[in-house]
Amino acid sequence: MDQTTPVSSNAPTTNVVVDATDDVVLPFAIEGMSVRGRLARTGPVISDILGRHDYPPAVSRLVAETLLLASMLGTALKLEGRFTVQTSSDGPVDLLVADMTKDGGLRGYAHFDADAVAALSTETPTLEQLTGKGSMALTIDQGPGRNSYQGVVPLEGDSIAACGEDYFRRSEQLPTLIKLVVAQSFERDASGTADGGWRAGGIMIQQMPEDGGFVRDLDPGDAPDGSVAAEDAAEDENWNRAKILMETVEDHELVDPALASEQLLYRLYHEDGVRAFPPHPLSFSCRCSQDYIKGVLEGFGSEEMADMHTDDGRIEVRCEFCSSTYNFDPEEFKGS
Template sequence: MSSDSPAAVVLDTSADDFVLPFSVEGLDVRGRIVRLGPAIDAILARHSYPDAVSTLLAEATTLAVMLGASLKIEGRFILQTQSDGPVNLLVVDFELPNRIRACATFDRERVEAFAADQAPVGALLGTGHMAMTIDPGTHASRYQGVVPLDGGSLEDAARLYFRQSEQIPTAVRLAAAHAYRSDRGGDRTFHWRAGGILVQHLPEAGPGRMPDLDPGDVPEGVELPDFDEVDEWTEARMILETVEDHELIDPSISAGNLLIRLYHERGVRVFDPTELIERCRCSQDRITDMLRGFSDEERADMVKDDEIVVTCEFCSTEYHVDPAALETSETS
């Protein structure tokens, strides 16, 4: 993040909700651009999050898509932060290839105090960790990478993740804003938008890549080895650092035009984009199956006015379940 608070931009088009892979062969670089509009707006509209929390969750969702979109599996990529900050939990569930949902838990009083102090958005996270879990499904083991959070931004945490877990030189930019659209009458309506761009030096690019490390995360206290950047990666990284927040979230600046501005001299190549949709995984059947996993005593404590009401943390949908139906199912 390059700014401490959300900015506003004018929406000129509605072309959004995609991840676009690209490569810059002249610099041995690959990358992805993510644009989120209606999808992230729908996610955030279901909750009364303060703007600072919405900004953070929008950036986390963008980051999860950028990281998960590279996986060639049928499964899920889950990004989760847990910390002692005002926002103590962020969860983004990216069901490959294109379904996203996300939610946050926070201390409203502490968030309001944060806003009054005008502290950097990353300070909302405080100290803790960010975990990224690859879940290929029921027939394979999960993989999880964990990096510490120390009051820095999600961009900082992502760079550390790639340095210690993937050993791939990586640069990331994220942005989110409460943007506005003016109608013909001059009235403004606000919508959440988010975007990001990631570039990586190809592992096969030669001696400039990071030295190989043992698989998995580096243990706490172990220093990572230094490596000398090759000129191509230095150029690619420094060009990416020129990207401004509005270029990532303004739909009047297409992803293709942004890439041309950045890397046209080196020959940028784009691939087929993947459309992203906001879609929760909850359902009446899933909730019922979940409740069947509790004991009779535990379910009895959940009953109020002769029913069990479960609210999905992701989409805020309420599910009403008759306790008798659960008992009948177990004894039939």
């Protein structure tokens, strides 16, 4: 059975649009080009994740961008396991973590110096102002007994999206264009109270040589020095066209819950033809539990656990991903 769908101009009703647009990653391919992409749209899930923390807006945006990147890249996983995007740096936000399981379970958090973030002179600080110098690691963990794969790139450029593009340029040698948008929602309920939720959207395209694209190291034969083979030129023209069209996407289009993903793809690439593949649903999922945390604590020494004691003498641990708190009686670890 055909698992792809040509995107048409037929606009679904508003009720269908909201359900189909939120919390999914939609893979797509541009017909007649060696270009594939992913379109991610999320509202309730990103609000759930960020709502578990009391982050400043600038930090929330950074976490959301990292989660978007993880969701678009993580949906490409072919094996059981987990895909993680993690930054480590020397700035006010010295750690960002976002990971995704094969079934679309997302979680993420940031470690930061609140005073240093508050001292920044602008409400919209740059990536460098927030993170300083450091690196971004992209890791595929295939589970126990199987090899993990990791790629690391400098934390450079003006955005998390630029770092993602740099990874593919350095590691995979795939021309890639990524756009990530995060917006805070202030929709009001019947009582007039603003919900303060978040919306996030991202789109990426890649030129895929294995789908009939160019190969740069072919012998040019008798072609004059500096010339480009006709096939290469055609591929470059297609890629440039795909990039130019993607760059017309406006920020509000990526976060508008009333604009279906299929409608947006049709607007961008209807002249060439665009085919959508089955969407990948996203959800919030944290793997912490009382038993898991207890197992971790059993590997700690008594001196290390002493720092976790509360005023009433119990051991308290908070999950950085979901902010759940776990309490234990120190007697449970006697002799461990």
